[in-house]
Amino acid sequence: MARLTSGLRVSSLPLLALLAVLGFALAGRDWSATAQGVNPAVPPEVAAHLDQWPQANKDLANTRAQADGGITSQNVSQLGVAWTFNVPGKAAFGAAATNPLIDGNTVFFQDLQSNVFAIDLASGMVKWQQTYNADSIGPNGPAIGYGKVFVAKDVFTIAALDENTGAELWSTKVSPSQGTGVDIQLLTYDNMVLGSTVPGSGASSFYQGGNTGVIFALDQATGAVKWQFNTVDSADIWGNAQVNSGSGAWYPPAIDTDMTYWGIGNPAPFPGTAQFPNGSSRAGNNLYTGSVVALDHTTGKLNWYQQIVAHDLYDHDFQSSPILASVNIGGAAQKIAIGSGKAGEVVALDATTGKVLWNVAVGKHQNDAVQDIPDGLSIEVYPGILGGVETALAYADGVVYVPVVNLSAFFTNSSVDGKSASDVTRSSGELVAIDAATGIVLWDHNLPKADFGSATVVNDLVFTSTVDGMVYALDRKTGNEGWTWQAPAGINGSPAVAGDMLVLPAGVGPNPVLVALRLGATGSAAPAASATPARFCRSHRSKIRPSTQTR
Amino acid sequence: MQISSLEDSTFDTDTLTAPANTQVTVQYLNDTAIPHNIHIYNGPDDTAPTLAQTDVVTGPGNTQSVTFTTPGAGQYFFRCDVHPLQMVGTLVVTSGAGP
Numbered sequence: 001m002a003r004l005t006s007g008l009r010v011s012s013l014p015l016l017a018l019l020a021v022l023g024f025a026l027a028g029r030d031w032s033a034t035a036q037g038v039n040p041a042v043p044p045e046v047a048a049h050l051d052q053w054p055q056a057n058k059d060l061a062n063t064r065a066q067a068d069g070g071i072t073s074q075n076v077s078q079l080g081v082a083w084t085f086n087v088p089g090k091a092a093f094g095a096a097a098t099n100p101l102i103d104g105n106t107v108f109f110q111d112l113q114s115n116v117f118a119i120d121l122a123s124g125m126v127k128w129q130q131t132y133n134a135d136s137i138g139p140n141g142p143a144i145g146y147g148k149v150f151v152a153k154d155v156f157t158i159a160a161l162d163e164n165t166g167a168e169l170w171s172t173k174v175s176p177s178q179g180t181g182v183d184i185q186l187l188t189y190d191n192m193v194l195g196s197t198v199p200g201s202g203a204s205s206f207y208q209g210g211n212t213g214v215i216f217a218l219d220q221a222t223g224a225v226k227w228q229f230n231t232v233d234s235a236d237i238w239g240n241a242q243v244n245s246g247s248g249a250w251y252p253p254a255i256d257t258d259m260t261y262w263g264i265g266n267p268a269p270f271p272g273t274a275q276f277p278n279g280s281s282r283a284g285n286n287l288y289t290g291s292v293v294a295l296d297h298t299t300g301k302l303n304w305y306q307q308i309v310a311h312d313l314y315d316h317d318f319q320s321s322p323i324l325a326s327v328n329i330g331g332a333a334q335k336i337a338i339g340s341g342k343a344g345e346v347v348a349l350d351a352t353t354g355k356v357l358w359n360v361a362v363g364k365h366q367n368d369a370v371q372d373i374p375d376g377l378s379i380e381v382y383p384g385i386l387g388g389v390e391t392a393l394a395y396a397d398g399v400v401y402v403p404v405v406n407l408s409a410f411f412t413n414s415s416v417d418g419k420s421a422s423d424v425t426r427s428s429g430e431l432v433a434i435d436a437a438t439g440i441v442l443w444d445h446n447l448p449k450a451d452f453g454s455a456t457v458v459n460d461l462v463f464t465s466t467v468d469g470m471v472y473a474l475d476r477k478t479g480n481e482g483w484t485w486q487a488p489a490g491i492n493g494s495p496a497v498a499g500d501m502l503v504l505p506a507g508v509g510p511n512p513v514l515v516a517l518r519l520g521a522t523g524s525a526a527p528a529a530s531a532t533p534a535r536f537c538r539s540h541r542s543k544i545r546p547s548t549q550t551r
Numbered sequence: 552m553q554i555s556s557l558e559d560s561t562f563d564t565d566t567l568t569a570p571a572n573t574q575v576t577v578q579y580l581n582d583t584a585i586p587h588n589i590h591i592y593n594g595p596d597d598t599a600p601t602l603a604q605t606d607v608v609t610g611p612g613n614t615q616s617v618t619f620t621t622p623g624a625g626q627y628f629f630r631c632d633v634h635p636l637q638m639v640g641t642l643v644v645t646s647g648a649g650p
Contacts, residue, residue: 296636304635305633354633355584
């Protein structure tokens with residue numbers, strides 16, 4: 001995904017992802033119920049708690065829709081702080097670019113030093129922790145199933161932990177080189193652990209020539225690799241393996257019974273180099289970057305692809321987890337896959353064939369169609385490298401909810417000004433509601449800052465958050481604000497919701513926390529003096545400290 | 552040789568036939584709004600080198616042509632690159648012709 005800069009230099013920090021919150025999901029009632037409720041391929045722990053938040057985007061359809069009747073517009077004002085957990089592990093993009101899981105009475109959470117925590121849902125007390133202290137730019141996060149918790153223990157390695165103790169049971173190195181790493185929240189299905197590598201392993205080591213992202217499936221029992229799919233279609237990486245890199249998946253796939261659906265990242269170098277301006281080192285469309293790929297879940301074989309962003313110059317991943325839904329089109333029910341990404345396009349595809357049904361631009365667009373920047377000229381492009389749709393969409397009752405970042409970047413034909421591109425004080429946000437059958441925008445709610453907090457449907461509300469830590473609950477039908485709350489730190493993570501509780505990572509800034517809000521709770525979380533950093537930048541690695549809880 | 556996609560993600564035939572060691576032209580009509588192509592491999596599956604392929608295009612009414620010389624007699628795999636599991640077939644090259 002993105003490269004950001006730290007300080008004043010434009011460096012190749014892969015960033016965006018960082019901000020990325022991981023996804024959560026809601027349930028497209030019909031599809032998710034079919035996919036999971038009667039599907040023996042769903043892990044037992046997940047199947048037992050489908051009414052909670054047992055997967056990154058809640059369900060395999062990635063709907064991020066909680067319809068349990070707990071938190072509604074009638075009682076949302078009664079949300080208060082039940083507990084907070086001080087997140088110890090900070091890295092380049094804060095401490096918590098993930099989606100916690102809620103399974104039974106336990107919250108599973110991973111920080112950006114790759115440390116893993118099992119936390120009591122009711123009290124916030126830590127049941128166990130597994131300390132890795134390994135930098136992750138994020139997104140990252142756990143998956144559960146088969147008595148285990150699966151995580152990236154570092155950017156090169158997947159590990160399985162005992163669900164009850166946190167003890168490591170096995171580990172598998174999935175990265176073939178120092179130039180590739182794992183930046184994705186994992187997913188479990190049919191006795192497999194699904195994830196991907198991306199062409200980078202840290203904030204200063206991204207998009208080195210020759211590195212590509214590879215989707216993998218591991219045996220949940222042993223960690224053995226069951227299949228792999230290289231998300232670059234050519235062995236010489238579009239003609240110049242010395243210079244080119246790209247692709248990979250940053251967010252977990254959607255799954256129906258047989259098929260997995262993945263959003264794929266961008267090609268590099270972007271926009272080019274002095275020797276190869278405007279992406280001239282990588283002629284052609286650069287498959288499968290900027291695409292959705294549908295892969296058979298048992299073999300990893302490509303069923304279809306659809307490229308939305310061809311030969312990208314602007315770090316425009318199509319990275320969001322696709323949402324699966326069934327909508328009425330022309331009088332007939334049709335299964336669709338809805339994807340989006342940093343190009344700021346929301347696209348509905350026929351889930352069977354990959355055919356584009358509609359494509360809607362969201363947020364601000366400027367110069368993003370330019371494919372040939374003249375020598376010596378700098379152009380301002382919307383969306384920039386930290387703009388567009390950075391985090392997860394939500395879906396319920398025929399409507400897609402889309403979080404948007406309006407933040408530009410200045411490009412020459414061989415460089416990007418990372419300082420301004422990562423200056424989130426320049427940003428604004430939107431939450432957009434779109435009719436899933438037609439692509440018609442139903443409402444568009446402006447937000448004062450960038451939305452890196454995903455969309456999350458909770459009954460008749462849709463929640464989102466902005467990078468300054470403000471949490472919003474909007475009326476799903478109108479987009480009107482029904483409730484807001486200032487978190488104690490900025491947010492580039494996504495919440496889990498179950499019953500009367502909302503568990504939210506707030507990991508940006510000096511005092512990162514995992515906050516649990518509960519109806520009727522009266523605790524408080526001291527707000528940070530300024531929850532919004534001027535710029536996403538590296539922070540010093542911190543050691544695990546004893547956690548504290550407040551109630 | 553002619554082959555078409557007239558409906559969704561399908562070829563209208565799963566078999567093409569041509570004589571060995573002969574220059575032939577495949578005309579592929581995509582009459583759907585879904586992106587497709589035809590990619591013929593010089594072997595029994597998609598691990599073999601490419602024998603010929605057309606561009607990925609959407610229709611309706613979009614015809615692409617590719618000319619190549621058939622190899623020796625045998626069976627050769629073809630597919631749509633966009634739908635490689637759904638749209639597949641065999642080019643049957645027969646003996647009896649050639650330089």
